[in-house]
Amino acid sequence: MKSREENFIYTPYTSEELLNMVSLREGEKRLGENVVSEEQKKFVIFGIEESVGPVANLGKPGAEGGFAPFVSTFLNIQANRFLLGKGVKIAGRISALNRFSDLKKNRVLVEELDDFVLEVLNKHVGPNQIPIVIGGGHNNAFPLMKFSAQRLKKGINVVNLDPHADYRKHEGRHSGNAFSYAFQQGYLEKYHVIGLHENYNSEEMLSRLEKDGHYFTIFEDYLAGQANINEDFLNVCKENMKKPLGVELDMDSIIDMPSSARTPSGMTLERARIYLKTVSNVEKVAYLHLPEAAPSTTQENIAVGKSLTYLVSDFIKTVNKRELIK
Numbered sequence: 604m605k606s607r608e609e610n611f612i613y614t615p616y617t618s619e620e621l622l623n624m625v626s627l628r629e630g631e632k633r634l635g636e637n638v639v640s641e642e643q644k645k646f647v648i649f650g651i652e653e654s655v656g657p658v659a660n661l662g663k664p665g666a667e668g669g670f671a672p673f674v675s676t677f678l679n680i681q682a683n684r685f686l687l688g689k690g691v692k693i694a695g696r697i698s699a700l701n702r703f704s705d706l707k708k709n710r711v712l713v714e715e716l717d718d719f720v721l722e723v724l725n726k727h728v729g730p731n732q733i734p735i736v737i738g739g740g741h742n743n744a745f746p747l748m749k750f751s752a753q754r755l756k757k758g759i760n761v762v763n764l765d766p767h768a769d770y771r772k773h774e775g776r777h778s779g780n781a782f783s784y785a786f787q788q789g790y791l792e793k794y795h796v797i798g799l800h801e802n803y804n805s806e807e808m809l810s811r812l813e814k815d816g817h818y819f820t821i822f823e824d825y826l827a828g829q830a831n832i833n834e835d836f837l838n839v840c841k842e843n844m845k846k847p848l849g850v851e852l853d854m855d856s857i858i859d860m861p862s863s864a865r866t867p868s869g870m871t872l873e874r875a876r877i878y879l880k881t882v883s884n885v886e887k888v889a890y891l892h893l894p895e896a897a898p899s900t901t902q903e904n905i906a907v908g909k910s911l912t913y914l915v916s917d918f919i920k921t922v923n924k925r926e927l928i929k
């Protein structure tokens with residue numbers, strides 16, 4: 604299946620392809636062996652292999668490479684009492700076939716991608732299923748919010764752990780304005796963005812976040828001990844306990860994570876895990892989105908694959924635990 608101008612393609616996984624990525628070991632069960640089962644699926648995972656969004660935001664390419672190391676790592680973790688993986692489906696991936704050198708053309712390309720991601724989600728996510736989208740730029744938050752708002756018939760609340768608010772002007776689509784476009788179009792109601800870096804958010808954007816009634820916290824306030832990050836995670840969870848919540852984690856919030864906006868100062872992976880475990884503990888998660896990882900070496904592939912796997916498995920375990928408690 605291709606997008607309208609044929610600049611993107613969706614390729615579903617076959618069970619055989621997925622099983623080929625699993626290294627079997629006698630006496631053990633790997634997650635991939637259960638992921639291919641015929642059981643009812645609660646979580647549907649999609650990869651997005653593109654970096655047109657970050658490039659259209661004047662950033663660096665590489666986000667097309669985040670998903671592949673995730674899949675091979677995730678399929679090979681242990682299936683055990685903590686996570687069996689039978690309720691998880693790895694559906695397929697959207698890949699970019701083109702990118703231009705012209706900024707305007709790339710921003711139009713992002714619109715084509717927005718529509719294509721929405722089409723794929725509409726086609727492959729059932730009524731009670733939760734989509735998990737991995738890889739690509741933060742631009743793909745827009746179709747995820749649109750998909751969720753359309754199926755719930757109202758704008759949703761979203762939480763994002765991110766040094767950048769991605770609430771830039773409506774200047775053509777890119778990875779830095781998914782949330783401002785979604786708010787303008789009524790798909791996003793209240794935006795909670797946690798851990799903004801003082802140095803990387805324009806005054807104009809911060810003022811607009813305030814004017815539009817959103818909630819944001821500053822990373823440096825946590826460093827100075829003027830705010831408590833775990834309390835802020837918990838407060839977002841409590842405020843959204845009974846509302847459908849979109850959960851976003853920009854991989855560039857994590858210290859040294861290979862990405863377009865790689866940072867030497869930021870969240871530890873452990874803090875990011877606590878974030879996901881806390882904010883996902885609401886009654887209805889609309890989706891999980893983990894964009895922006897951009898590995899370029901073998902070592903970086905390992906780091907990205909394992910980091911994404913910890914985060915996705917934490918998320919699934921948190922949602923599963925809630926369902927069992929109910």
Ligand SMILES: N=CN[C@@H](CCC(=O)O)C(=O)O
Pocket residue numbers: 657660661662663740741742767769778779803853863864895
């Ligand atoms: N989604 C990320 N957005 C950031 C990062 C830009 C970059 O790639 O360098 C932003 O718009 O500021």
